[in-house]
Amino acid sequence: MPKTLRVKPLLRCNLLTCFKNFLSNLRPSGPATSARQGRANRRHRGQGPMDQRIESFLADVLALAGKNPDAIREGVRVAFADCEAIFRAQEANKRMKEKAAHACHALCRARVVEKMQRRKRMRIAEHLKLVLSIIDRQVL
Secondary structure: OOOOOOOOOOOOOOHHHHHHHHHHHHOOOOOOOOHHHHHHHHHOOOOOHHHHHHHHHHHHHHOOOOOOHHHHHHHHHHHHHHHHHHHHHHOOOHHHHHHHHHHHHHHHHHHHHHHHHHOOOOHHHHHHHHHHHHHHHOOO
């Protein structure tokens, strides 16, 4: 006979209290860390190879900030082509290699948009808008 778990109903627990309890369970253990470090640890805790590929692309793109627009365009194209090549090379199924390239495009674009939204009203946001327009012009 399988064991059944009994769940106690939450009494007088509003959404904010439940959310605070949830967040308190996510805090990293160990030496004292700042709130910013704690968020970064939670965000990058489960990074797999795909996340590293996208983060590598983002790092390459952010390194181009401050250069002239032509150098940025060329750098983004090269970084994007490198990322696509890595996605294709790591796909074992020959029929799925093209879908891997499409996934690369979508993931890179989503990561740039996410970074751009976090950096609103900063100079880097303008750079990321240019990068996004370059990514959108890429032919798949």
